Amino acid sequence: MNENLNNFLSNLKKKNPGEPEFLQAVEEVATSIISFIESEPRYKNTKILERMVEPERVIIFRVPWLDDKGEVQVNRGFRVQMNSAIGPYKGGLRFHPSVTLSVLKFLAFEQIFKNSLTGLPMGAGKGGSDFDPKGKSDNEVMKFCQSFMTELYRHVGEDTDIPAGDIGVGNREIGFLFGQYKRIAGSFNGVLTGKGNEWGGSHIRPEATGYGLIYFVDEILKTKNESIKGKTVIISGSGNVAQYAAEKCIQNGAKVLTLSDSHGFVYDPNGIDNEKLAFIKHLKNDEHGSIKEYATKFGCEYFEGERPWRIKCDIALPNATQNELNEEDAQLLVKNGCICVAEGANMPCTPEAVAIFLKAKIFYAPGKAANAGGVAVSGLEMSQNSQRYSWTRAEVDMKLKSIMHEIHEQCMKYGKEADGYINYERGANISGFVKVADAMLAQGIV
Numbered sequence: 001m002n003e004n005l006n007n008f009l010s011n012l013k014k015k016n017p018g019e020p021e022f023l024q025a026v027e028e029v030a031t032s033i034i035s036f037i038e039s040e041p042r043y044k045n046t047k048i049l050e051r052m053v054e055p056e057r058v059i060i061f062r063v064p065w066l067d068d069k070g071e072v073q074v075n076r077g078f079r080v081q082m083n084s085a086i087g088p089y090k091g092g093l094r095f096h097p098s099v100t101l102s103v104l105k106f107l108a109f110e111q112i113f114k115n116s117l118t119g120l121p122m123g124a125g126k127g128g129s130d131f132d133p134k135g136k137s138d139n140e141v142m143k144f145c146q147s148f149m150t151e152l153y154r155h156v157g158e159d160t161d162i163p164a165g166d167i168g169v170g171n172r173e174i175g176f177l178f179g180q181y182k183r184i185a186g187s188f189n190g191v192l193t194g195k196g197n198e199w200g201g202s203h204i205r206p207e208a209t210g211y212g213l214i215y216f217v218d219e220i221l222k223t224k225n226e227s228i229k230g231k232t233v234i235i236s237g238s239g240n241v242a243q244y245a246a247e248k249c250i251q252n253g254a255k256v257l258t259l260s261d262s263h264g265f266v267y268d269p270n271g272i273d274n275e276k277l278a279f280i281k282h283l284k285n286d287e288h289g290s291i292k293e294y295a296t297k298f299g300c301e302y303f304e305g306e307r308p309w310r311i312k313c314d315i316a317l318p319n320a321t322q323n324e325l326n327e328e329d330a331q332l333l334v335k336n337g338c339i340c341v342a343e344g345a346n347m348p349c350t351p352e353a354v355a356i357f358l359k360a361k362i363f364y365a366p367g368k369a370a371n372a373g374g375v376a377v378s379g380l381e382m383s384q385n386s387q388r389y390s391w392t393r394a395e396v397d398m399k400l401k402s403i404m405h406e407i408h409e410q411c412m413k414y415g416k417e418a419d420g421y422i423n424y425e426r427g428a429n430i431s432g433f434v435k436v437a438d439a440m441l442a443q444g445i446v
């Protein structure tokens with residue numbers, strides 16, 4: 001291994017013990033861009049990467065709340081304000097029992113590159129809590145959100161830090177968080193994105209990550225004069241990203257074979273159509289039920305405790321969570337003829353899995369490029385809020401498509417190899433890095 005990279009990574013490990021997800025995310029980026037940084041003394045000598053891995057600020061706070069039985073519950077809240085070189089901190093909030101500082105630092109670090117790739121003026125942040133909305137009443141979720149925002153409100157603002165949703169944070173949670181912010185701050189402004197259409201939200205934000213993912217896959221396939229029409233697609237997850245990725249696949253004539261949740265996956269060889277997808281949306285968004293019920297309702301197979309990667313497909317979309325697709329899964333995908341893996345989730349493929357895709361030279365699109373449509377439309381929501389204006393659904397969709405096209409162009413600029421293979425990982429990392437690094441250089445040692 002390169003000696004500078006070795007030293008950088010061993011210092012990082014020393015400074016951040018017990019943070020495996022954060023170390024994994026940084027190692028992935030550092031390994032792919034080290035030779036580029038070494039070829040550019042202005043980045044190397046000013047220790048830009050060493051500065052980028054240090055959050056500008058981390059806020060950790062107590063979140064006490066009363067459950068429906070009148071018992072006191074205590075959770076931990078976080079906001080990682082990672083980098084503000086190109087704009088105010090921007091990134092989602094995750095409410096899930098697996099949330100730790102390490103998970104949020106990895107997500108905030110990825111957000112630096114992703115937000116830069118969108119071309120919009122957004123810095124990077126991420127936050128959340130180990131609170132689990134699953135199994136809680138609406139009243140309990142509201143109490144928790146109000147307590148969470150009672151501390152968070154002093155650290156966020158439309159020009160400083162603009163959170164949004166992520167796992168476990170959807171319309172309901174954003175509503176409760178916004179209501180409490182407005183009450184305490186006494187100001188109706190664009191402090192959160194993912195708001196309802198009637199109260200400052202943007203059209204297409206709910207759909208944006210999933211739709212953007214499929215627009216990106218289309219861009220990839222276009223490089224081989226192909227399209228998604230007629231392709232078979234396997235998807236993990238059944239939340240926001242998975243639902244709208246499936247919807248766009250169906251609209252564009254692809255056949256979606258699987259969806260999953262944390263308990264297992266369903267395999268529908270006839271394909272999930274619009275009617276079946278409507279059932280899933282209701283099941284997951286309103287009933288908070290298990291994906292298993294899909295199999296019972298539509299008479300197909302359900303695999304408890306398994307992930308869908310062994311199902312033969314043209315395209316695989318990991319859309320649930322980090323490290324959900326490992327080396328063995330990657331080998332199976334390649335063996336079964338998969339031509340493209342595009343990440344709707346953040347860091348769903350382990351480093352070993354990514355290495356297999358790159359070696360086999362199949363298309364591999366990292367989340368920071370492929371799922372950037374969500375935060376991009378959040379950026380458009382911020383613009384609309386600043387203008388006190390609202391674009392139509394068609395206008396926002398057109399802008400989303402154009403942003404995904406531009407991200408693809410940027411990946412090609414730095415990722416195209418001598419034999420024509422596009423290394424999207426390298427392309428996305430270098431392109432995302434350059435814009436932020438140049439802004440940091442221009443702003444001095446801060």
Ligand SMILES: NC(=O)C1=CN([C@@H]2O[C@H](COP(=O)(O)OP(=O)(O)OC[C@H]3O[C@@H](n4cnc5c(N)ncnc54)[C@H](O)[C@@H]3O)[C@@H](O)[C@H]2O)C=CC1
Pocket residue numbers: 165166167168169209237238239240241242260261262263319320321322324344345346371372374375
């Ligand atoms: N919502 C957004 O706009 C964006 C989300 N993402 C990423 O997409 C992924 C999914 O997020 P959303 O769909 O928004 O969340 P969600 O809360 O709507 O859905 C999460 C899905 O992942 C599954 N899941 C969660 N933990 C799991 C685990 N440990 N094992 C297996 N399945 C698990 C859930 O069952 C659910 O189907 C996350 O990695 C998130 O960071 C990325 C960019 C934007």
Ligand SMILES: O=C(O)CCC(=O)C(=O)O
Pocket residue numbers: 090091092093114162163164165166193346371372374375376378
């Ligand atoms: O829209 C946003 O600000 C959040 C998006 C997000 O958290 C992500 O891109 O992972």
